Amino acid sequence: MSTTTTQIPSAEAAAPSRSSHASKRGFAAYCAILVLLPALFLSSSIPIVRSPSFPKIAADPFLLFPDYAFSLVHEDCEILIFGDSTAVTGLDPTAVQTSTGLKTCNIAQSQSVVAIMGTRALDEYLKHNKPPRFLVLQFAPETFAHSSKDFFWPEGLTVLVRRDLGPRALFLLATNPQQAYAFAMWAIKAKFASLRSVPDLEMTETVFEQRRGLLVIPKPPETACYQNRVLHPSEPAWIRSLRAKYSSSATQVIVNVSPVPSCAKNIATISSSLNGITDNQLPVYPIHLFSDLDRHLTLEGAERASAALARQILASESNLQLAGTKSSHIAQQRQNAF
Amino acid sequence: MLFNSPEFLFCYLPIVLVGFALLGRWGRRAVVAWLAIASLAFYAYWRPAFLLLLCGSILVNYATAALIWRNRERPGLLKLWMIIGIALNLGALCFFKYLFPFLHFVRGAAGFHFSVGSVILPLGISFFTFTQIAYLVDLAQGAAEPQDFVSYVLFVTFFPHLIAGPILHHGEIMPQFAEGRDFSLKANDVALGLSWFVLGLAKKVLIADRLAPFADTTFAHPLGLSVVDSWLGVLNYAMQLYFDFSGYSDMALGLARMFSIELPINFNSPYKADNIIEFWQRWHITLTRYLTLYLYNPCSMAINRRRAAAGKSNSRKATKTIAGFGELVALPTVLTMFLAGIWHGAGLQFILFGTLHGIYISANHAWRIFVPEKSAWGKLFGWRPLSLLMTFLAVCVAQVFFRSTSTHDAFALLAGMVGLNGLGVTHVTAASAVSHSWLAHSTSLARSAPLLPSTAAIVFLLFPIVWFLPNTQEILGQARVARREIVNLTYRIAWQPTVFWATSLALVFIAVLWRMTNTSTFLYFQF
Numbered sequence: 001m002s003t004t005t006t007q008i009p010s011a012e013a014a015a016p017s018r019s020s021h022a023s024k025r026g027f028a029a030y031c032a033i034l035v036l037l038p039a040l041f042l043s044s045s046i047p048i049v050r051s052p053s054f055p056k057i058a059a060d061p062f063l064l065f066p067d068y069a070f071s072l073v074h075e076d077c078e079i080l081i082f083g084d085s086t087a088v089t090g091l092d093p094t095a096v097q098t099s100t101g102l103k104t105c106n107i108a109q110s111q112s113v114v115a116i117m118g119t120r121a122l123d124e125y126l127k128h129n130k131p132p133r134f135l136v137l138q139f140a141p142e143t144f145a146h147s148s149k150d151f152f153w154p155e156g157l158t159v160l161v162r163r164d165l166g167p168r169a170l171f172l173l174a175t176n177p178q179q180a181y182a183f184a185m186w187a188i189k190a191k192f193a194s195l196r197s198v199p200d201l202e203m204t205e206t207v208f209e210q211r212r213g214l215l216v217i218p219k220p221p222e223t224a225c226y227q228n229r230v231l232h233p234s235e236p237a238w239i240r241s242l243r244a245k246y247s248s249s250a251t252q253v254i255v256n257v258s259p260v261p262s263c264a265k266n267i268a269t270i271s272s273s274l275n276g277i278t279d280n281q282l283p284v285y286p287i288h289l290f291s292d293l294d295r296h297l298t299l300e301g302a303e304r305a306s307a308a309l310a311r312q313i314l315a316s317e318s319n320l321q322l323a324g325t326k327s328s329h330i331a332q333q334r335q336n337a338f
Numbered sequence: 339m340l341f342n343s344p345e346f347l348f349c350y351l352p353i354v355l356v357g358f359a360l361l362g363r364w365g366r367r368a369v370v371a372w373l374a375i376a377s378l379a380f381y382a383y384w385r386p387a388f389l390l391l392l393c394g395s396i397l398v399n400y401a402t403a404a405l406i407w408r409n410r411e412r413p414g415l416l417k418l419w420m421i422i423g424i425a426l427n428l429g430a431l432c433f434f435k436y437l438f439p440f441l442h443f444v445r446g447a448a449g450f451h452f453s454v455g456s457v458i459l460p461l462g463i464s465f466f467t468f469t470q471i472a473y474l475v476d477l478a479q480g481a482a483e484p485q486d487f488v489s490y491v492l493f494v495t496f497f498p499h500l501i502a503g504p505i506l507h508h509g510e511i512m513p514q515f516a517e518g519r520d521f522s523l524k525a526n527d528v529a530l531g532l533s534w535f536v537l538g539l540a541k542k543v544l545i546a547d548r549l550a551p552f553a554d555t556t557f558a559h560p561l562g563l564s565v566v567d568s569w570l571g572v573l574n575y576a577m578q579l580y581f582d583f584s585g586y587s588d589m590a591l592g593l594a595r596m597f598s599i600e601l602p603i604n605f606n607s608p609y610k611a612d613n614i615i616e617f618w619q620r621w622h623i624t625l626t627r628y629l630t631l632y633l634y635n636p637c638s639m640a641i642n643r644r645r646a647a648a649g650k651s652n653s654r655k656a657t658k659t660i661a662g663f664g665e666l667v668a669l670p671t672v673l674t675m676f677l678a679g680i681w682h683g684a685g686l687q688f689i690l691f692g693t694l695h696g697i698y699i700s701a702n703h704a705w706r707i708f709v710p711e712k713s714a715w716g717k718l719f720g721w722r723p724l725s726l727l728m729t730f731l732a733v734c735v736a737q738v739f740f741r742s743t744s745t746h747d748a749f750a751l752l753a754g755m756v757g758l759n760g761l762g763v764t765h766v767t768a769a770s771a772v773s774h775s776w777l778a779h780s781t782s783l784a785r786s787a788p789l790l791p792s793t794a795a796i797v798f799l800l801f802p803i804v805w806f807l808p809n810t811q812e813i814l815g816q817a818r819v820a821r822r823e824i825v826n827l828t829y830r831i832a833w834q835p836t837v838f839w840a841t842s843l844a845l846v847f848i849a850v851l852w853r854m855t856n857t858s859t860f861l862y863f864q865f
Contacts, residue, residue, distance in 0.1 A: 027525035030835040034532050037844035038851060174349075181344035185855055 045184035048191045049161045057194035058158070058187075061204045061215055062088070062110040066159050068213065069107035069121035073128040077105035079313060080132035081213070082122045084111040086258030087138035089296040092214040092306040099310030100317075102133065106213030109159065111143045116156030116172070117163070119242070131250045134313055137242060138256040140295050141270045144239070144277065145232030153179040154186045207299070217296050221288040225263040234273050252316060259283035259305060261294050280312060339383040341535075341589045342542055342854060350380065351593070354497075358597055359523040369521040370488050373597065377495040381461070388460045391430070392495065398426055399470040400490055406477050407484045420478040427467045427474075434463055439684035462501040464681060466494050472632060473508050482508050489515050498593040502586055504604035504624040514599050524598050529835050530814060531596035536843045536850070537810050538588025543850045546582035549574045549797060557741050560751035565761050568754030570795065575741050576734050577800045580609060583622070588810045603811055609733075609804040612725040614698040617733060625681075629674050637670040658707055667703050672696035682740065687748050691739040698732055726805070 048054060055063050062085060079102050081091050087108030097104040107121055122135075142148070157179070160169050173180040207216045239255055247253045257278045260267060262285065271282040287294075289301030297305060339346045354376045361368040382389040402423035409415040434457055441454040473493075476482035485493065485508075493511055494500075556563065556571020563571070587605040594601045608621035618626045642652045645665060656662035672693060679692015709716050719725055735752070742748035753759065811817040814833045833839055 024525050027529045027835050030529045030837075030840045031525060031532060033837065033840035034529075034536070034844050034847070037841065038847045041848045042851065177344040177348045181348065181851075182855060185851065189852075 041188070042181070042184045045187040046161060046165070048187050049158050050165070053194075054158070054162075054187070054190075056201075057198055058190050059193070059199040059201075060155060061201055061217055062113075062155050063158055064201055064205060064215070065208060066162055068208075069109055070124050070163065072105060072107065072125055075105055076103070076130040077132050078102035079104040079134045079136060080122075080125065081106040081108055081136045081138065082119070083108040083136070083138035083256075083258075084114050084140055084143045085109075085215075086140040086143075086295050086297075087136075088213065088215045089217060089292075090258055090302050090305045091136070091138060091309055092211050092302050094211045094214075095303055095306035096310045096313070099307060100313050102313070108138070108213070110152070110155045111140065112151040112153055112156035113159045114139075114143060114156075115146070115149070115151050116153075116160050119245075120163070122246075131248060133251065134254060134316070135246050135251050136254045136256060136309060136313075137246075138258055138309075140258045141231060141234075141260065141274065141282075142295075144234035144257070144274065146235045146238040148232040150230060150232070154183045157183045158187075214302060216299050216302070217292040219291045221298050222261070222290045222292070222294065223287065225261050225265070225287060225294055231266060231270060231273065234277055236277050239277050254279050254312065254316065256280045256309070256312075257282055258295060259285040259289075259297065259301070261285060261287040261290050263287050264294065280308075283308065339380050341586070341593070342539060344854075345383070350376075350383075355523065355528075355596060358521075362520075362522040366515070366517055366519075366521055367488070370492050370515055373497075374488055374492040374495060377492065377497040377500060380497040381495065381500060384461055385458070388458075391434075391460050391463075392466065395427070395430060395466060395470065396491055396494055399423060399474065399494075400487060402426070403474060403477050403484060403490075406474060410480070416478055420474055423474040424471055427471050431463060431467045433457070434459055436680075436684045465503055465505060466500065468505055468628060468681075469494055472505075472628065475632060476508065483512075485512060496594070496599070498590040498599075499601060502590075503622070504587065504590065504602050505628050506601065506624070507627070510602055511599070520598075523596075526835070527598040528596050530816075530833075531592045531594070533833060533839070533843055534592030534595060534810065534814055534816075535589050536592075536847050537813075538585040538590075538592060539850050540846050541581045541585030541588065541810075543585075543854050544846075545800070546578050546580075546585060547853070549578040549581070553578045553741075557743070557747070557751070560742065560747045560754065562759050563751065563754035564759050565754065565757045568751050568759075570797070572734050572738060572751070572755060573797050576609075576730075576737055577797050577804070579737065579741075580804060581800075584810070591811075591816075603817070605809075606811070606817070607804065607809045609730055610726070611729050612722050613729055614695070614702045614732060617729055618695070618699065625678070629678050633677055634670055634674040637673055638666070641665055641670060663704060663707060667707075668700040671700045671703070675699065686745045687739045687742050690745060690748070691736050694736045694739065698736070 055066055077093075079093075079096060079100065081087055081093060081096075081104065085108070088106060088110070091106055091108070093104040093106040096102075107125055109117070109121060113121075142150070153176075157173070160172065173183075201218060204216055204218055207214060243253045243255065255278050257270075257274050257280060260270060260282060264270075264284075267282065267284060274282060283305065285297075285301060285304065289298055289304065290296065291298045291301075339350060341347075354373070357372050357376065358369060361372045378389060378392070381392055402419055405419045406416055406423070409419060438454060438456050444450075445452065445454055473482055477484070489512065492515060493506065493508060496506075496511070499506055553571055553575035556567065557575065560568070560571075584605045587603075591601050591603070602624055604622060604624050606620040606623060608617050611617035611620050645652055650656070651662070652666065657666050673696070675692045675696030676689065677692070678695070679688045679690070682688045682691065705719070711717075711720060719728070735755075738751050738755075739745070739748045742751065808831065809817070813831060
């Protein structure tokens with residue numbers, strides 16, 4: 001084989017037609033095609049996410065009913081549950097209603113939705129419904145560190161793009177390019193994957209519809225803790241602001257922390273970090289009551305947590321009644337004195 | 339910031355290009371200042387604290403350069419300032435790159451148990467240090483001229499080359515920032531630069547990153563590997579390194595070209611080399627040039643002077659004696675490559691890597707000098723397929739030291755390669771890729787799965803590409819010389835700014851976006 005080297009022409013000479021004939025406009029058109037096609041490809045994620053079929057193809061149980069929390073009008077629930085994924089998977093409104101006799105709704109969403117959309121779903125609900133007697137805000141210990149960005153962005157961005165695609169959404173996407181790109185690719189890949197097969201989440205759908213907002217993750221019970229949970233410092237100011245915003249003479253706000261498995265390594269740390277912030281003690285459940293990520297409960301786990309919430313509400317209500325009786329008794333005495 | 343990250347692709351690069359286009363109307367100063375600020379921001383994005391180190395290094399070097407220039411008529415002071423400048427640069431480099439590994443080594447060797455601490459290696463420290471040393475030396479030797487401060491900052495920090503080269507020579511970059519040229523965004527350069535960048539990105543994301551899991555796992559667990567396992571791992575790494583570095587170099591050149599700046603070619607199909615000398619003329623070309631200019635030549639000259647003083651000849655004839663060859667060729671070569679090995683990192687394995695290449699190059703020179711081309715041996719090893727294969731295998735063996743975390747691991751892998759652990763079948767495992775689905779996200783972020791030989795054997799499909807096809811600069815018409823057999827093919831597939839090329843590269847870009855979800859760093863960033 002010859003080892004001879006030869007002079008090869010420069011870029012211009014190698015393609016003589018290029019520099020002499022291709023105009024500036026031609027080069028600009030070349031650049032436009034090269035940039036715009038990939039840009040269009042990424043942008044296609046927005047119509048995909050906004051399409052009605054997306055919740056079915058996203059392969060994410062938390063996105064099966066992304067509009068449910070915004071759709072309740074004139075339901076006028078007496079107990080309203082709001083919070084992160086631990087509330088939507090851990091609190092069964094039908095069970096709480098049976099135990100308390102109070103109409104109960106669960107409009108909780110995943111942590112990512114809470115982080116990105118804030119209390120938008122709750123505010124929408126309150127606009128179209130009477131204020132509840134009890135507003136239960138339940139979060140996982142991680143969610144109490146509200147400003148932490150350690151969450152699965154696509155769920156929150158999906159709800160944002162579906163509900164609120166405006167300047168705020170575009171600003172958020174532009175200022176978080178890593179997450180925006182991952183979200184776009186996640187949506188596009190989900191669409192492509194759905195062309196082969198659509199994930200079967202029928203059981204989750206059925207339970208959600210029957211129990212009006214309880215989401216069951218289609219996984220078997222866990223047998224061991226496998227995650228070392230990263231715990232950021234809780235933000236009491238955020239919780240205080242929630243209490244202040246939603247407490248009223250008509251509504252009592254209850255802030256709860258969701259259960260953790262007994263095999264978790266940092267129970268004491270989690271518990272002490274939430275002292276004085278939550279209305280319940282950190283519940284510790286056996287691992288077999290969890291099905292996912294050491295924080296989402298099985299149906300059995302959800303029933304146990306719901307029963308605990310019902311007891312907490314009944315106790316609260318009797319305290320309220322007691323306080324009400326006392327205050328009316330004092331008022332009566334004052335009236336008699338005059 | 340990585341070239342293959344969404345932040346760079348979707349935010350940084352568009353902003354810098356738009357800024358360049360807008361400020362071009364205000365002339366050179368505005369554009370140079372903009373690119374300098376953008377380059378510093380590029381560096382600060384990684385770890386803002388280290389911007390202080392970079393700025394400190396620039397300030398110290400710029401001040402030293404001013405002192406050298408001021409004393410250009412006084413050789414004694416000039417030399418003193420040059421030595422001080424070099425010492426300060428090497429001092430900082432030694433502190434961040436070599437001190438703590440050395441202390442760890444001493445502690446281990448002496449059996450001490452105290453903690454010696456550690457320090458984070460600032461990105462690109464070797465590159466910006468060497469660039470500045472070369473400038474000081476050339477300035478002292480009258481081969482460079484002083485620059486205004488902003489131009490100097492840009493020369494050192496220009497973001498396409500800042501982290502992993504090419505190592506720029508002031509002579510080839512300063513004139514491009516000089517007064518009198520047009521600083522507007524030119525569509526033809528943007529088109530060429532974008533194409534170059536996309537091809538480089540594709541090499542990195544679509545090829546190098548796909549080879550990484552097998553190579554990483556092989557080098558992480560080198561003990562007891564069979565011949566098949568170890569060779570597959572080594573070949574995967576050889577191709578990973580090739581496409582990673584080639585991809586980075588293409589991206590760097592493409593990015594610079596978008597601003598109508600031409601950086602030197604740094605990577606020219608090194609696996610097409612049929613001898614080790616040619617390999618180093620094709621692999622990390624600017625490093626080879628640097629080593630030749632600032633290490634080999636001074637070292638060789640010093641030896642020549644010493645021999646001349648001793649009354650010995652330095653002629654070509656002298657190199658044909660064993661003693662002459664040893665002193666005039668082998669010694670400076672091995673010494674230079676020994677230092678090149680240290681440049682790559684602190685660790686005995688890097689010293690062995692460099693020394694091994696020094697021995698290879700010396701053997702190559704010896705072959706040329708002592709074995710006649712027309713002899714039977716000369717003809718046999720002059721047969722290109724054989725010499726190509728031998729060169730590649732020699733490079734692979736040296737890369738075992740280059741990639742291993744210790745010499746112990748390197749020798750363990752070499753033992754596997756020569757069959758000391760049997761033929762065997764592949765049992766290497768690696769972290770499985772994280773799928774896009776929710777289920778994968780929530781359950782198996784770091785699950786191990788066996789890598790089948792068929793997965794790793796994909797590496798063999800890459801040999802025709804690296805051996806027989808034109809490289810990126812040849813396709814883009816930016817290469818100066820190429821082998822004759824490549825030229826004909828290059829003409830047929832030469833890049834043109836046509837709709838076909840634009841659409842094809844856009845599709846390649848889309849394929850890159852599809853695969854790029856886990857951003858990975860470049861292998862040469864560690865140096």
